[in-house]
Amino acid sequence: MTDKTGNKTFNLTRRTALKGLAAGTSLILSPAVLRHGLAHAGETIKLGAPIHRTGIGAAYGRWYERVANAAVKIINDGGGINGMPIELIIEDDGTDPKRGTEVVEKFATEYKVDAIFGQLFSHVVAAAAPRAGELKVPYLMCSETHQLAAGGFSRYAFQPGITDVKSQIASMAPWVSKNLGKKVTMIYPDYAFGYGHRDFFSAAMKEQGGEVSTLIPVPPTETSFSRYFPQIDPSSDVIYHVMVGPGVLTFVKELGEFFGSSHPAIFGFVDSIEAVDLATPQLSFLEDSYFWEAAPRYAQADQTEFDKFYREAVGVDANGASTSDPKDISTYSHMFSVWETLFAIKSAMEAADYKGVEQKEAFIEALENLGTMEASNEHPQGKKVMDPKTHQAFGVQNISQVKSSKMEVVYTTTIEEGMYEPEVDYSKMSL
Amino acid sequence: MGAGMMKSLILHLAVLVLLFLLQFVISDYAILTLTRMMVLGIFASGFNILFGYTGLLSLGHAMFFGAGVYAAGLPIYHFGWSVPLAFVFAIFMSFVAAVIIGVIALRTVRDSFMILTLMLAQAGYLAILYFNRETGGSEGLTMPQASRSFDFLGLTIDLTDAATRYNIAVLLLAITIVVSFILIQGRYGRLFNAIRENEARTEMLGYNVLTAKLFSFTVSGTIAGMAGAAYAILFGYIGATFAGIQYSIEALLFTLLGGAGTLLGPLLGSILMTTLIDRLSEVTSAYFLFLGLILIALTLWFPKGLLGTIKEKWLPWLT
Numbered sequence: 249m250t251d252k253t254g255n256k257t258f259n260l261t262r263r264t265a266l267k268g269l270a271a272g273t274s275l276i277l278s279p280a281v282l283r284h285g286l287a288h289a290g291e292t293i294k295l296g297a298p299i300h301r302t303g304i305g306a307a308y309g310r311w312y313e314r315v316a317n318a319a320v321k322i323i324n325d326g327g328g329i330n331g332m333p334i335e336l337i338i339e340d341d342g343t344d345p346k347r348g349t350e351v352v353e354k355f356a357t358e359y360k361v362d363a364i365f366g367q368l369f370s371h372v373v374a375a376a377a378p379r380a381g382e383l384k385v386p387y388l389m390c391s392e393t394h395q396l397a398a399g400g401f402s403r404y405a406f407q408p409g410i411t412d413v414k415s416q417i418a419s420m421a422p423w424v425s426k427n428l429g430k431k432v433t434m435i436y437p438d439y440a441f442g443y444g445h446r447d448f449f450s451a452a453m454k455e456q457g458g459e460v461s462t463l464i465p466v467p468p469t470e471t472s473f474s475r476y477f478p479q480i481d482p483s484s485d486v487i488y489h490v491m492v493g494p495g496v497l498t499f500v501k502e503l504g505e506f507f508g509s510s511h512p513a514i515f516g517f518v519d520s521i522e523a524v525d526l527a528t529p530q531l532s533f534l535e536d537s538y539f540w541e542a543a544p545r546y547a548q549a550d551q552t553e554f555d556k557f558y559r560e561a562v563g564v565d566a567n568g569a570s571t572s573d574p575k576d577i578s579t580y581s582h583m584f585s586v587w588e589t590l591f592a593i594k595s596a597m598e599a600a601d602y603k604g605v606e607q608k609e610a611f612i613e614a615l616e617n618l619g620t621m622e623a624s625n626e627h628p629q630g631k632k633v634m635d636p637k638t639h640q641a642f643g644v645q646n647i648s649q650v651k652s653s654k655m656e657v658v659y660t661t662t663i664e665e666g667m668y669e670p671e672v673d674y675s676k677m678s679l
Numbered sequence: 680m681g682a683g684m685m686k687s688l689i690l691h692l693a694v695l696v697l698l699f700l701l702q703f704v705i706s707d708y709a710i711l712t713l714t715r716m717m718v719l720g721i722f723a724s725g726f727n728i729l730f731g732y733t734g735l736l737s738l739g740h741a742m743f744f745g746a747g748v749y750a751a752g753l754p755i756y757h758f759g760w761s762v763p764l765a766f767v768f769a770i771f772m773s774f775v776a777a778v779i780i781g782v783i784a785l786r787t788v789r790d791s792f793m794i795l796t797l798m799l800a801q802a803g804y805l806a807i808l809y810f811n812r813e814t815g816g817s818e819g820l821t822m823p824q825a826s827r828s829f830d831f832l833g834l835t836i837d838l839t840d841a842a843t844r845y846n847i848a849v850l851l852l853a854i855t856i857v858v859s860f861i862l863i864q865g866r867y868g869r870l871f872n873a874i875r876e877n878e879a880r881t882e883m884l885g886y887n888v889l890t891a892k893l894f895s896f897t898v899s900g901t902i903a904g905m906a907g908a909a910y911a912i913l914f915g916y917i918g919a920t921f922a923g924i925q926y927s928i929e930a931l932l933f934t935l936l937g938g939a940g941t942l943l944g945p946l947l948g949s950i951l952m953t954t955l956i957d958r959l960s961e962v963t964s965a966y967f968l969f970l971g972l973i974l975i976a977l978t979l980w981f982p983k984g985l986l987g988t989i990k991e992k993w994l995p996w997l998t
Contacts, residue, residue, distance in 0.1 A: 301964040340960045358708035371818045375916040378821050382839040400821050440818025
């Protein structure tokens with residue numbers, strides 16, 4: 249548009265803007281666009297993946313999505329499931345309970361998927377899993393949450409790809425008390441994720457004759473941690489830390505400044521540094537400290553052929569970084585759950601001769617009866633045992649020591665070390 | 680009743696009837712999502728009483744939504760209360776919370792009021808995290824299976840049934856709209872408007888402005904709390920996020936988008952924004968960016984929101 253002086257102006261009137269808004273809204277709401285999941289129902293297995301693309305879980309979600317795509321490609325290249333290719337539908341759940349539930353409802357009723365998998369953060373799972381059960385759609389979490397095995401959900405909920413946090417933590421206590429000491433100070437985030445550690449590790453240490461002498465919860469919004477360190481019991485043998493988020497760099501740096509060269513043994517959950525480069529200078533204080541890892545981020549000297557295969561398929565190098573960007577560190581101790589969950593779905597659908605929703609009940613029963621899943625390309629983290637009552641899989645865990653800014657596995661637990669008595673029996677519930 | 684008021688009443692009743700009838704033609708997913716939109720629309724409607732009609736901008740209304748969520752959810756979870764009892768209790772507790780917080784917050788005006796409501800809401804959010812053993816903290820609590828159906832007046836209400844939830848949401852929305860309509864058309868509604876337009880003049884005319892503002896604040900907080908209680912009961916989950924700042928901002932955005940000072944504006948805003956997020960997120964993870972651009976455009980060309988502009992231009996009788 250040109251005005252009287254000859255200058256070009258951009259003059260958008262209210263009416264034009266209204267028209268534009270109306271047109272844009274109509275386009276977006278139109279069923280003719282964007283409806284890939286609706287486009288071709290039929291000879292496919294539709295799997296819905298609500299992924300944490302945005303929000304607090306985005307670092308995990310990015311890798312969960314890559315792993316899901318890689319596993320689906322391998323399954324489809326190998327002929328799919330029962331002769332049908334997987335149609336993977338991914339949508340962002342914003343790492344938010346409300347949005348996470350909406351997406352689950354969308355998968356169940358609009359896309360009419362055969363199963364839903366991939367949610368991680370426990371507050372999202374807590375909101376979404378029950379709704380999936382009410383909508384009678386199989387829901388497979390990749391979360392570590394103990395809520396499933398504690399009986400909080402329904403027969404439609406499963407966790408076949410990763411051990412829950414209660415088992416992970418309990419299996420660490422014997423080694424920690426035997427090798428590092430019996431008196432522990434815990435520094436943990438003051439929200440749900442931290443409470444699991446607080447409760448389960450305290451109980452597990454008590455069983456080992458040890459104690460968690462000091463609990464130091466840190467608000468998730470905290471950016472400086474120095475003021476918390478004087479609370480550390482000076483007679484502690486071990487500092488147990490688990491933090492999530494960018495605060496970890498400051499946390500470790502300030503912890504190093506507080507202690508200097510003489511300090512108790514340090515044990516942490518790798519969640520603290522998932523997606524963070526261990527060679528970052530601020531993390532140098534972690535040298536020689538210990539971490540729980542579900543899957544060793546750094547390829548070990550005795551790396552299994554299965555880990556090698558999986559690492560290559562998902563595009564992760566021997567240092568746990570993306571093969572296309574060495575600065576892009578994976579969430580290696582969690583993302584295998586997506587891979588293993590997809591192969592568990594495949595295995596159960598094949599056992600049930602699944603062709604569509606008519607075999608949904610058989611599929612659920614087959615998931616319950618997955619039994620022992622041996623270490624393989626399909627289960628690269630290691631052997632899993634599925635508990636048909638709790639719908640929770642149990643696997644081995646690793647304790648690694650930081651050496652030259654890499655992690656070396658020093659101990660691998662047995663599956664039995666993490667087992668506990670079932671707290672629920674979903675298999676007796678109606679479908 | 681004047682002709683304008685009659686037109687407005689007929690329009691609002693027609694919208695409610697339309698919402699009821701929609702369930703017979705829309706898809707299963709639309710029923711599920713529209714249920715949630717209506718509950719959030721009720722929340723924003725409560726906010727709108729204070730913001731749109733009385734001119735008081737609270738940045739902490741999630742505290743009332745959260746109060747409703749927890750006052751309904753915790754007794755059900757911990758003490759096995761019946762759903763109707765917990766719902767009524769939650770409305771009462773939201774009312775109490777609104778009176779107490781109103782008495783404190785209304786000692787301030789303008790920016791101070793906004794900041795104080797924001798801070799009080801943040802205190803509420805942090806209290807939920809602090810008492811995490813009871814509230815479930817940020818992880819929240821899943822409502823027990825037993826609370827998903829209950830008997831009420833001889834009827835068995837199954838909350839896992841989409842149509843049941845939808846009709847409960849329509850009923851609660853209808854109650855909200857009707858109560859708000861009566862309030863806004865009455866003496867207090869005119870007083871709210873007077874305060875919004877010129878508080879000092881209203882006071883000089885002899886009205887007790889503080890009492891009127893407290894009344895508006897209480898009605899607003901109670902409706903928001905009712906929406907929170909409905910959310911907890913209908914969707915079976917309570918969590919700290921519902922008391923977080925994003926929900927305070929959502930109520931504001933729904934109202935601004937749909938039209939502050941119109942009864943249907945917040946509902947329209949809730950429907951539009953939720954739908955936009957839902958559809959845009961299918962193609963991009965930067966959906967909040969596009970949403971932001973739309974809101975900027977709206978602020979530039981429709982400062983009164985969609986229904987607010989329609990009211991200003993064409994339908995001056997719209998309530």
